[in-house]
Every structure is written in C-alpha cells, then in structure tokens.
Amino acid sequence: MAADPRPDLAPDPALSREEMEALQREIARAAAFEDDFAFDPGALSNPLAATANEEAAPIVAGVDQSFLLDEERAVSAVVAVRGGEVIERVHAVTPLEIPYVPGLLSFREGRPILDAVEALSVAPDLFLFDGSGRIHFRQAGIATHMGVVLGVPSVGVAKSLLCGHPAGETDGLDAGARVPIEANARVDAPDGTLLGYAVQTKQYDSPNRHVNPLYVSPGHRVGPETAADVALALSSGYKLPEPIRLADSYADEAKREHVD
Numbered sequence: 001m002a003a004d005p006r007p008d009l010a011p012d013p014a015l016s017r018e019e020m021e022a023l024q025r026e027i028a029r030a031a032a033f034e035d036d037f038a039f040d041p042g043a044l045s046n047p048l049a050a051t052a053n054e055e056a057a058p059i060v061a062g063v064d065q066s067f068l069l070d071e072e073r074a075v076s077a078v079v080a081v082r083g084g085e086v087i088e089r090v091h092a093v094t095p096l097e098i099p100y101v102p103g104l105l106s107f108r109e110g111r112p113i114l115d116a117v118e119a120l121s122v123a124p125d126l127f128l129f130d131g132s133g134r135i136h137f138r139q140a141g142i143a144t145h146m147g148v149v150l151g152v153p154s155v156g157v158a159k160s161l162l163c164g165h166p167a168g169e170t171d172g173l174d175a176g177a178r179v180p181i182e183a184n185a186r187v188d189a190p191d192g193t194l195l196g197y198a199v200q201t202k203q204y205d206s207p208n209r210h211v212n213p214l215y216v217s218p219g220h221r222v223g224p225e226t227a228a229d230v231a232l233a234l235s236s237g238y239k240l241p242e243p244i245r246l247a248d249s250y251a252d253e254a255k256r257e258h259v260d
Helices: 017-030 105-118 142-150 224-233 242-259
Strands: 059-067 073-082 085-095 126-130 154-158 178-182 194-199 214-220
Touching: 017 142, 059 105, 059 242, 073 105, 073 242, 085 105, 085 242, 105 142, 126 142, 126 224, 126 242, 142 154, 142 214, 154 224, 194 224, 214 224
Parallel strands: 059 126, 126 154
Antiparallel strands: 059 073, 073 085, 154 214, 178 194, 194 214
16 A cells, blocks of 8 residues: 655754654654555666657656765755656755764755655656665665655665675675675664665676675665565666666766856
8 A cells, every 4th residue: 555755754954863863763664665566567677778668667766966065065866767768857956964974864865855856747656766775774774764755665775785784695796696685783673684685786797807786675665575676677787777877977967067
C-alpha cells in the first residue's frame, strides 16, 4: 500500500545532534524496506537505451549534489529519465546550514534536495540517491529520509560502506555480482539483519585494475533485492547507475553556471 508523504519528518538543521538521531529513528520506523510500488521493475533498463514502449516505462529520477567553492551553498540536481529519454532536469541552489557529520548527511543536504524536487513538473516512480538508505547507523540514510518525507520509492547508492559488514568477500567481484551487507553492533538493528548489498555494476577485464562495488540499499518502499536489481539494470558501461551519473554531471554543469 502506497505511503503518504511525511513532511512533518523533514530534516531540520536547527535540531541538536540528539534530536537529529531521534528523528532518524522515527524515520526508520516509518520506512518500508520492502517492495511497494505500482511500476514493473522488469521495465527498468539503461535510461539512454530506447525501449519499445517508452510511455509505459517508469520515470526514474537520479539525485546528486555539488557545492560552490565557498562550500556554503549546495547545488542540488535532479534528472528524470524515462526509457531512452531525459525528460526533465531541475536544480536548486540552497545555503548549507550545518557542516558535514557522518550519519547526519540528510540534515545538511536534505533541504536543498527537497527544494530541487519541488521544482519537478513530472512525478517520478522511483528516486535514486547518491548516498545511503538502510545501510546507516540508525537505518535512515539520506535515501530513506527523503523517501519517507516525499512518500516515494527510493534507493540509496553509496560509494563507500558507512556501517554494517559484508557477508562475503567484496574485492575483485565480477560484474553483476552482489554480496549481502548485514547489520552489526554499529547499526540499530539485530545483528545479521539484511541492510542491502555490495553491488558490482562494472569491472575491468584486467588483473591490474579493479573497480570497487557500490553499496546499494533500500530507501523507502523498495526491498533490498529489488534495490540491487535496480542498480544493475540502470548501469551500462559506467560504475554509477545512469540516473545518478546524469545527475552528477548536471550538478557540475549547474555549478559552473552559478560560478560564472
């Protein structure tokens, strides 16, 4: 059953650290770490590869941020894609109110992201965030926080492992491989809880060059297996899933506009 948006849980950078952590625990309780969406995940493919019926393809939004040189403003970029077409790009430039603190990223970058999402004219079926979802100390990374606030299916795609531990070796994985990431003592969840996966979206065919996996986890209304499937389905030739890669590129482009 689709979840309603929870704007009452939006990140407030004026909160104390203890209040922020308490809000994250509330976010985790409100989150659904299982599939709850109307689209067919089998219809997802590389957004730049045209499909037979683009109108029936889900709209996927990639979200990423860049920062102006003074580090006091964020450029939040959202790129919406459907089938083989980028259908919308929006961004917002927003002051940053607090410094980066590991585990509290959504309180620094959440408001800028919400400002950018508000500028969208389309309604994405799925959001991919450059950051963690359930792989988080309190099971409420930025993908979970934004997903719950917006009431939308969301997935977190992180470049490094914030917490938890892999259930197997993650070095030198073949493209397409995935390794479960399970909760440990650093996570507010029973040991062994499946938080997400280390997902190998790309690998070099060389013994001297290796690509590290991405750490993919459900944000909201998406299960861990589907989150990993989505990351693989939307990756083609690059490490990052295409919607996030496009958002990363657009964030840098928008930043140059504001610098100039």
